[in-house]
Amino acid sequence: MEKVWNLKPQGDSNEMKHLSAALNVNMVIANLLVQRGIKTFSEAKHFFRPRLSDLHDPFLMKDMDKAVARIEQAVDHQEKVLVYGDYDVDGTTSVAMIYLFLKDYIQDIDYYIPDRYTEGYGISRQSIEYAARENFSLVIVLDCGIKAVEKVNLAKQHGLDFIICDHHNPGEIIPEAVAVLNPKRLECNYPYKELSGCGVGFKLLQAFTMKKKITQDKLFDLLDLVVVSIASDIVPITGENRVLAYYGLKKLNSNPGMGLQTIINYAGLNGEEITISDIVFKIGPRLNASGRIEHGKKSVQILVSVDTVSSDALGEEIDSFNEIRKTLDRDITQDALDMIERDEEMKNRNSTVIYNRDWHKGVVGIVASRLTEFYYRPTVVLTESNGLATGSARSVKDFDLYEAIGACSDLLESYGGHMFAAGLTLKIENIRAFSERFEEIVTRSLADQPQIQTIDVDAKLALHEITPRFFRIMKQFAPFGPHNTVPVFVTEDVIDAGTSRLVGKNLEHIKLDLMEPDASSGIFAGIAFNLSSKFPVIQSGIPFDICHSVELNEFRGKSNLQLNIKDLRTKT
16 A cells, blocks of 8 residues: 655744754754744753653642542551552553552552453442452542442442542543542643553652652652553653653663563563663563453562562563463454455445454454554454453544544443544444444545555655764654654655665565765665565666654664665655
8 A cells, every 4th residue: 555655844944943053953853843842942951851850740630639638548547448450551550550659658558450351441340349348448540430430439338438540531420539630631720631540640649749748769760660651551752741751761771670670571672772662562562461361460460579589470471471462463363354355345444343252352452453554444343241242443543533432322331542542342233333333424534534544754854964963862852652753754866775685584675775866975774664565666776765764773783873664655
């Protein structure tokens, strides 16, 4: 499939010139900054040198005073406290963080992760009954609960107090908990709205330390857990999230907690500089795997472990879960692709809604992502659990998935999520009706937006402008992630130096050696994954354009700048 190169709006020329002079950087760097809303020397300083002192006052969040007061009460009276969280990475890191911090202040504290298959997402009836039976008086809920109106009412009947820390979109009614912390509440004036669930929990602990006049060093020591949540939950790495991620990565790379160090070892990241991308593709999936394959509690167990023997044993077990997850992911994705390709109607739709009662519930979200990448259309993947169809949905650019699923709410038992990802449950007999209505909504919404994969390009860049200094400055834009992505450039009119070649097991990749026609740039190395079909363009001898990012390639102890080629094409 041919891709469209979408050049982002370029920065104001006067603002770019001002920044270029103030920072002594070239216009391309100045443009990247202005595109990110950074227009002054002071703003650039805060961007390049994030400080923990830049974090917002946690008491600006609605109900924070109530939440802190209730925890103080629990500490003063040594109540029995349960820390409750979702089974995904955001939830388990949240639970581990709160547990590790509060266990020094509350003697009788434990944690609870619901079973993905028997309890499902959010606050479960089983967990409430468990908490009441075991005489807990306070439950701190993380990364879920914002729509648990009935469950919180049930908990109150059992004499349980709830503090909810969530970051998902609220419903019309807010649960009647002791405190509901969520920056996305309409009546909440907290200045940053995009915290992860773990980020909201972090703000709660920050508020507690401020109120109790406790040094925040211990709190900041848990930022490795926060950055894992930020990366894994795909929240924007802007504002406060960027500060938390910046210092979280420092901790992760210098002195991670024992459990995370074990995960790092099994992920083969020892001795490497760990990035957001490493968390997304290597650390996060391992932590997720236990919840997908067996039980999310094991992820918390390793994250709070204090001895190497138990940590290593859990690490080995979690790594085996990840291998099982990868096999299921591969097999079910292929099964789904085959189902679609055999069904002409399904293949030609503007959306995908696919169901198989035998698919593993733990990987349907991953499969939905794979299918979305393959067909580039909103996708819902369903399986059967407890007599209902349940599954995950993924979106494409500019399509509000959460809103579309909400428009089908009369056909659903429950749903939740955000613009690009959601979960849903419905009666099996409603699948067809849901599929038809969802298709109608997608077709209507995207009627004027042909679904062609696009590559967002930040700026044009000549080969001779790519210098070691340019790369060093660009690296300081990290940590990269949503809303602060790795810069992508278009370089026009390059030619093969004569040594480009096909590589890979099946010769599916291209190793390039590129130069400008006048050779002023010297020769630049590049790698183009899965673009072997474009090799004739390179061999033609005619200048062509490349779309790429600039990275550091380390091989056999040597480091060289390399272009990671996203696409290439001849002049049209």
